[in-house]
Amino acid sequence: MIHRIEIATKKQDARAGTFKKRLHADGFTGVQEVWLTDVYTVEKELDDGALHRIADTLTNPVLQYSKINEPIAPKQFDYALEIGFLPGVTDNVAHTAKEIVEDLLKATFKENEKVSTSQVYYFTGAGLTKEQVEQFGLIKANTLIQRLNIKDFATFQKDGGMDRVMPKVKLEAVETMEVDLQLSDEKLIKLGKEGVEGSEGRRGPLALDLPSLHVIQDYYKKEGRKPTDVELESLAQTWSEHCKHTIFANPLDAIEDGLYKGLIKRATNEIRKQKGEKDFCVSVFTDNAGGIIFDDNWVVSDKAETHNSPSALDPFGGSITGIVGVNRDALGFGMGSKPVANRYGFCFSDPRKPSDLYRAKDQKNPTLHPRKIMDGVIAGVNAGGNQSGIPTPQGFMMFEDRYRGKPLVFVGTIGMIPKTLHGKPAWEKGAKPGDNVVMVGGRVGQDGIHGATFSSEAMDSGSPATAVQIGDPITQKKMSDAIVKEAREMDLYNSITDNGAGGLSCSVAEMAKECGGCEVELHKVPLKYPNLEPWKIWISESQERMTLAVPDEKLDAFMALMKKRGVEATVIGKFTDSGRCVVRYHDTMVMDMEMNFLHNGLPKKILESTYQKPVHAEPDFECPEDLTDVMTQMLSRPNITSHAFISRQYDHEVQAGSVIKPLQGKGEVNGEAAVVRPLLTSDKGVVISQGLHPTYSDIDTYHMAAASIDTAIRNAVSVGGDVDIMALMDNFCWCSSEDPQRLGELKAAVQACYDAATIYGTPFISGKDSMFNDFKGYDAENNPIKVSVPPTLLISSLSVIPDIRKSLSLDVKIPGDLVYVLGTTKNELGASEYFAMRNTIGNSVPKVDVKNALELYRQFFQAVQNELFASAITVNLGGLGIAFAKMAIAGKLGMEVDLRGVKQEGIERDDGLLFSESQSRFVVTIDPKNQEAFEKHFGDFSSLVGKITDSPTFAIAGMSGNTIVKTDVNALHEAYHSTFLNY
Numbered sequence: 001m002i003h004r005i006e007i008a009t010k011k012q013d014a015r016a017g018t019f020k021k022r023l024h025a026d027g028f029t030g031v032q033e034v035w036l037t038d039v040y041t042v043e044k045e046l047d048d049g050a051l052h053r054i055a056d057t058l059t060n061p062v063l064q065y066s067k068i069n070e071p072i073a074p075k076q077f078d079y080a081l082e083i084g085f086l087p088g089v090t091d092n093v094a095h096t097a098k099e100i101v102e103d104l105l106k107a108t109f110k111e112n113e114k115v116s117t118s119q120v121y122y123f124t125g126a127g128l129t130k131e132q133v134e135q136f137g138l139i140k141a142n143t144l145i146q147r148l149n150i151k152d153f154a155t156f157q158k159d160g161g162m163d164r165v166m167p168k169v170k171l172e173a174v175e176t177m178e179v180d181l182q183l184s185d186e187k188l189i190k191l192g193k194e195g196v197e198g199s200e201g202r203r204g205p206l207a208l209d210l211p212s213l214h215v216i217q218d219y220y221k222k223e224g225r226k227p228t229d230v231e232l233e234s235l236a237q238t239w240s241e242h243c244k245h246t247i248f249a250n251p252l253d254a255i256e257d258g259l260y261k262g263l264i265k266r267a268t269n270e271i272r273k274q275k276g277e278k279d280f281c282v283s284v285f286t287d288n289a290g291g292i293i294f295d296d297n298w299v300v301s302d303k304a305e306t307h308n309s310p311s312a313l314d315p316f317g318g319s320i321t322g323i324v325g326v327n328r329d330a331l332g333f334g335m336g337s338k339p340v341a342n343r344y345g346f347c348f349s350d351p352r353k354p355s356d357l358y359r360a361k362d363q364k365n366p367t368l369h370p371r372k373i374m375d376g377v378i379a380g381v382n383a384g385g386n387q388s389g390i391p392t393p394q395g396f397m398m399f400e401d402r403y404r405g406k407p408l409v410f411v412g413t414i415g416m417i418p419k420t421l422h423g424k425p426a427w428e429k430g431a432k433p434g435d436n437v438v439m440v441g442g443r444v445g446q447d448g449i450h451g452a453t454f455s456s457e458a459m460d461s462g463s464p465a466t467a468v469q470i471g472d473p474i475t476q477k478k479m480s481d482a483i484v485k486e487a488r489e490m491d492l493y494n495s496i497t498d499n500g501a502g503g504l505s506c507s508v509a510e511m512a513k514e515c516g517g518c519e520v521e522l523h524k525v526p527l528k529y530p531n532l533e534p535w536k537i538w539i540s541e542s543q544e545r546m547t548l549a550v551p552d553e554k555l556d557a558f559m560a561l562m563k564k565r566g567v568e569a570t571v572i573g574k575f576t577d578s579g580r581c582v583v584r585y586h587d588t589m590v591m592d593m594e595m596n597f598l599h600n601g602l603p604k605k606i607l608e609s610t611y612q613k614p615v616h617a618e619p620d621f622e623c624p625e626d627l628t629d630v631m632t633q634m635l636s637r638p639n640i641t642s643h644a645f646i647s648r649q650y651d652h653e654v655q656a657g658s659v660i661k662p663l664q665g666k667g668e669v670n671g672e673a674a675v676v677r678p679l680l681t682s683d684k685g686v687v688i689s690q691g692l693h694p695t696y697s698d699i700d701t702y703h704m705a706a707a708s709i710d711t712a713i714r715n716a717v718s719v720g721g722d723v724d725i726m727a728l729m730d731n732f733c734w735c736s737s738e739d740p741q742r743l744g745e746l747k748a749a750v751q752a753c754y755d756a757a758t759i760y761g762t763p764f765i766s767g768k769d770s771m772f773n774d775f776k777g778y779d780a781e782n783n784p785i786k787v788s789v790p791p792t793l794l795i796s797s798l799s800v801i802p803d804i805r806k807s808l809s810l811d812v813k814i815p816g817d818l819v820y821v822l823g824t825t826k827n828e829l830g831a832s833e834y835f836a837m838r839n840t841i842g843n844s845v846p847k848v849d850v851k852n853a854l855e856l857y858r859q860f861f862q863a864v865q866n867e868l869f870a871s872a873i874t875v876n877l878g879g880l881g882i883a884f885a886k887m888a889i890a891g892k893l894g895m896e897v898d899l900r901g902v903k904q905e906g907i908e909r910d911d912g913l914l915f916s917e918s919q920s921r922f923v924v925t926i927d928p929k930n931q932e933a934f935e936k937h938f939g940d941f942s943s944l945v946g947k948i949t950d951s952p953t954f955a956i957a958g959m960s961g962n963t964i965v966k967t968d969v970n971a972l973h974e975a976y977h978s979t980f981l982n983y
Helices: 014-025 048-058 092-105 130-140 153-159 185-194 210-223 229-238 258-278 308-313 315-331 370-386 473-487 504-512 534-539 552-564 595-600 628-635 694-698 701-718 740-760 833-837 850-865 879-891 910-915 928-941 969-978
Strands: 002-009 031-043 064-068 079-085 114-125 146-152 281-283 290-293 298-306 338-348 358-360 364-366 394-399 408-418 436-441 495-498 517-521 545-550 569-576 580-585 588-594 658-660 673-676 685-691 726-733 764-770 774-778 784-788 792-801 818-822 871-874 894-898 922-926 942-949 953-957 963-968
Touching: 002 048, 014 031, 014 130, 031 048, 031 079, 031 092, 048 064, 048 092, 079 130, 079 153, 092 114, 092 473, 114 130, 130 146, 146 153, 185 210, 229 504, 229 534, 229 580, 229 588, 229 595, 258 740, 258 764, 281 298, 290 726, 290 764, 290 792, 298 315, 298 726, 298 764, 298 792, 308 315, 308 370, 308 408, 315 338, 315 370, 315 408, 315 473, 315 495, 338 370, 338 473, 338 673, 338 685, 338 792, 370 473, 394 685, 408 685, 408 726, 408 792, 436 473, 436 504, 436 552, 473 545, 473 552, 495 504, 504 517, 504 534, 504 545, 504 569, 504 580, 504 595, 534 580, 534 588, 545 552, 552 569, 580 595, 588 595, 628 833, 628 879, 628 910, 628 963, 628 969, 673 701, 685 701, 694 701, 694 792, 701 726, 701 740, 701 792, 701 850, 701 871, 726 740, 740 792, 740 850, 818 928, 833 910, 850 928, 871 879, 879 894, 879 910, 879 922, 879 953, 879 969, 910 963, 922 928, 928 942, 953 969, 963 969
Parallel strands: 338 394, 517 580, 726 764, 894 953
Antiparallel strands: 002 031, 002 064, 031 114, 079 114, 079 146, 281 290, 290 298, 298 408, 338 408, 358 364, 358 774, 436 545, 436 569, 495 545, 517 569, 580 588, 658 673, 673 685, 685 792, 726 792, 774 784, 818 922, 818 942, 871 922, 894 942, 953 963
């Protein structure tokens, strides 16, 4: 029997009030009242006593009340809107509620019994229509994963409330099929693009090109049979751009080893060799994450991922899956590192502008509104991080109109692992022949089907809904703790990796490379619902799962531990040394393939590039005599303004290791770097930061990449990071990567990575690429349109520092402190925030003098150790003007600056000097008593430009000595916090 338990707050629910504000902001000002009820639908034979016990347990008696099989609704309303998940979509709250019921009643749910959740909104408003309420539903819900049900007041009364239904997946059993590859090239191309043809049409993209399909044809000719659908799908996952990184791996022009081996990995190898005994890397490019030495006993790991395509379809699901997925990358590093900090980065289009893109003609299948994408992505990372008990101390947002077709969602996790475990390096692992293949964590469903191949294609009308999955951080947290805190210490397994892209097809096959083969019994894999097809079981990317290699003699102890901790664990096969990947479903052999072909059979392609650098018109506008209004406008620009509304949502204090926090000073200014104390017994710390400058790609991708590296390093240095103990990660998000021009842009950017990293001595330890961030569809007038992201490179930095107590914050501290600029300002406003505000680009892109910057960064670190600074900020977007303003806002103190003191080259205008984005610069404040030591230490790098005052006045004198900015720090504070104030 199906029961509804409805729960409401005794006073107005704040969530309903927030939604009402959102509706008013979107123009629905006629909405007068909004009420909200939470609903738990339970399908199980339960008596009244059990139902009341469940309701009491789910209800907070101080704030809430509940009713069973009876609606909680206002006495009068116009419309009711219920929002719940579609069948098969992960419902995390329902999963937890189900566990609560089982614990409470000491009873288990049978296969046909379950729990689901939903929410009912009640609306009143003058002239409110059903069509408007449908719009409310589209604002609040995502119909890709959620269901809507609307009733007017009369219907609600007649029906006795909303419908009592349980969403269920019903699948018909389908056998494994053979796939005929003896097709024309035209039909093979269609197969690669649209997928295997099943009983209900094409399954979705294999992302296999014609040369790859020809190689597969030849292989099965030699095998003397047709491939099964499981084998073809498995090859598609393993050979996907997402997994094989073919654009970085294949030869490009004269770079025979490809961009990865020929430049990125080569840079790391050369740096490590040059450092010799001072090499701090322990594991690079070989595991789920990279690792460097923290101290004599610990290693710190780092990994950053992207989850762009899924986040475009379901922002919440895409981003929560991204963050819990990269948490598993930490868990899968070596024998398992404990996640100690998360980081994020979001590239969106302006949420204040409407969406104007459609996946089909006649304004059908519209893309999500930028605000909806932003809200969903932020909420997903919030849920994944906060519910996992992992702090999120650092992140950024970047806004550009070209992200409206597909957002970029970066997520990263830092982990800690002992240097040695059971007498061997903890970063070493390996499955052995005879080990059991054990899957632990969540169950397998249809969610995440074709996630890897989907991410290897441009988005269009055929983008599959099944490519989106939703992570369950609570289930994953239990699994993570059981593995890292207990199973690892008990030495119960030989190897571990996560089930990410490609699911079991990639995790098991990757681990099988360690020993030479595997045999899997697919029917033993635990499922969310019956009759899931074998190929779906094999490639599903359902979340919160790890695969482990457990030897026979330790299997009972491992399984007992998992059961004790409430973590589902299932033996699904054996690792072998047969040289083959063998998969059975009951008595049917669904896959029998040579390991060498599976992993190394992908044909090489010779890539060719061209690079025609654009030339833009030079800006032609007068410099305003008074730049005060310009300053406040710049502070309110989305790329510069506060994103405190995110920082306040994301828990950065859990685990108690936060040192330099996301919001700094009384004025709460977002910092560009964070300092974390991962071991509370040590004063050593970890600095994390990042750099990216996508708009610089509009001029020159080489200098874009160099600036991104310099910014990531400089940001870390600004809080106390040591450039000589600093590692980098690269995340390339490119577009149209089959286009020779785009490949030329990529080649230039990667060359810059090699050039800059080798001089700085900062090795790359991990990386990721996402090469087809394009949207193909239609505009409102049915014109075909392609929207490509600007070539974007995120560089993440990781540094180990000896003493967290010497870390620097950006807020000015004491009136009378002196203000200095470190570094030289040049006439470099090309693609800057200032030029963007003027709707122009220019050509004078910032260029990095790496050798000069390295000397400055080393001097800066030494000055930190000598405690010469009071505060410091990196000069980033918006140049010196924004750096001065942010320091004053953070400290809520006045500042007097004279630009005549700034060391500069070739600048003739005040706005150029104030807003140039030249790299390798800092603004710092010092105690006047340290002036002599400071100027001696920095020499020509330093320029005295002003002082801190105890008045609220913020004033800047221009190059001629006249005042060009004069305002109140409170006015700057208001401008800085205004843009996203009500978000």
